[in-house]
Amino acid sequence: MRLLIVEDEKRLAVSLAKGLTAEGYAVDVVHDGVEGLHRASEGVYDLVILDIMLPGMNGYRVCAALRAAGHDVPILMLTAKDGEYDEAEGLDTGADDYLTKPFSYVVLVARVKALLRRRGPAGGASPVHTVGELRVDTAARRVFLADDEVTLTAKEFSVLEQLVLRAGEVVSKADILEHVWDFAYDGDPNIVEVYISTLRRKLGPTLIKTVRGAGYRLEARP
Numbered sequence: 015m016r017l018l019i020v021e022d023e024k025r026l027a028v029s030l031a032k033g034l035t036a037e038g039y040a041v042d043v044v045h046d047g048v049e050g051l052h053r054a055s056e057g058v059y060d061l062v063i064l065d066i067m068l069p070g071m072n073g074y075r076v077c078a079a080l081r082a083a084g085h086d087v088p089i090l091m092l093t094a095k096d097g098e099y100d101e102a103e104g105l106d107t108g109a110d111d112y113l114t115k116p117f118s119y120v121v122l123v124a125r126v127k128a129l130l131r132r133r134g135p136a137g138g139a140s141p142v143h144t145v146g147e148l149r150v151d152t153a154a155r156r157v158f159l160a161d162d163e164v165t166l167t168a169k170e171f172s173v174l175e176q177l178v179l180r181a182g183e184v185v186s187k188a189d190i191l192e193h194v195w196d197f198a199y200d201g202d203p204n205i206v207e208v209y210i211s212t213l214r215r216k217l218g219p220t221l222i223k224t225v226r227g228a229g230y231r232l233e234a235r236p
Contacts, residue, residue, distance in 0.1 A: 146234025
């Protein structure tokens with residue numbers, strides 16, 4: 015798979031490119047927004063890692079222009095800013111995910127892999143995931159069990175999303191913490207168990223299996 019990094023901090027861009035190349039990806043790097051938009055518009059990339067603070071054209075404008083032109087390539091935004099407003103603005107312009115600097119490289123790779131899995135090998139994968147009677151729409155952030163909609167909090171949905179994107183696989187508590195609470199979370203890791211318990215109350219006790227010593231697995235009810 016081919017990735018495009020649009021990042022004006024050259025040392026960071028080179029470091030990311032080396033790491034992602036070692037992961038098996040083909041990686042191109044550009045350092046300004048105008049060139050980033052031009053390269054991303056060629057349509058040859060499976061994912062774009064896009065900084066927000068760029069010379070020439072900022073990441074918000076690059077992302078918005080790509081979406082306006084009909085490009086559905088997954089976009090992971092990077093920024094030194096922090097705060098819900100900036101995240102909301104990035105996502106409103108069409109970004110698929112958002113990572114605040116400084117970030118863990120391990121977390122970035124996990125986010126990249128998750129976005130590529132979600133897109134699927136043919137691109138444009140459906141955002142609706144079905145596991146037995148459970149349907150999860152990751153775009154609309156809605157959950158249905160049989161014919162009934164289930165109301166979840168934002169954190170509950172995010173935990174469920176990690177499980178449904180890897181349905182049938184074991185997802186570790188550490189993976190859930192990294193994706194839902196971010197790598198910098200230093201609270202009680204047992205918070206994951208609290209949310210799993212809440213999801214079981216809302217979705218039924220058999221949908222989410224505990225794999226002792228390993229994590230959790232989402233599977234259809236027998």
